[in-house]
Each structure stands twice: as structure tokens, then as C-alpha cells.
Amino acid sequence: MTPLMAAGLALGAAGLVMLIVGQYLGRRAVTAPDPETRRAEVRDTLGRDGWTASVKIYRERTGAGLLEAHDAVRRIDRESR
Structure with missing residues (x-):
């Protein structure tokens, strides 16, 4: 392999x-609405579509991981009762 080929490969x-890092960061870089709007959206989704959809919405809006989103939705659900 010539040095030029090695440089091109590198x-x-x-x-x-x-590209891979950009895709990962692009998914994490979300515009999170203010906390009250986010809570209202999660409460509405809970009532309409259930837990799975609510966790998904929370993750999309905040970039949170699965466990963090699940705990947040559980807190929001408890607060709204």
C-alpha cells in the first residue's frame, strides 16, 4: 500500500x-420545551396513548435515556393524580 493510499484510507x-458521531449527536440535540409544557404533553399522552408513548415523547423532547425518561414519566404521572 502506498503512502497516498494509506492517507486516503485514514x-x-x-x-x-x-458521520456516525454526527448522527448520534443529532439525535441527542433536541429542542426541549419548557418543563411545564413538557409535563402537560406527557400527561396528555399518558391519558391518550399510554406509558410507552409517553416515555417516547419525553425521550424525544429531552434526549434522556430510557430509564431517566421512565422515572420522569412516573413522577409526572404521580404529580398529576
Whole structure:
């Protein structure tokens, strides 16, 4: 392998890594509404579509992980009772 081919391969690999990281960060970079709006949306979704949809909405709005979102939805549900 020539040095030029090795450099091209290294640049290609670096580009691929950057694309993967960009996709990951793009999914995490969400615009979270203010907490009260988010709580209202989760409460509405709980009543209409259930737990799974509520956790999904919370995750989409905040970028939270599954466990964090589940705990947050549980807190919101408890507060609304």
C-alpha cells in the first residue's frame, strides 16, 4: 500500500467516524420545551396513548435515556393524580 493510499484510507475512516458521531449527536440535540409544557404533553399522552408513548415523547423532547425518561414519566404521572 502506498503512502497516498494509506492517507486516503485514514481520511475515509475519519470521515466515517465523524458521520456516525454526527448522527448520534443529532439525535441527542433536541429542542426541549419548557418543563411545564413538557409535563402537560406527557400527561396528555399518558391519558391518550399510554406509558410507552409517553416515555417516547419525553425521550424525544429531552434526549434522556430510557430509564431517566421512565422515572420522569412516573413522577409526572404521580404529580398529576
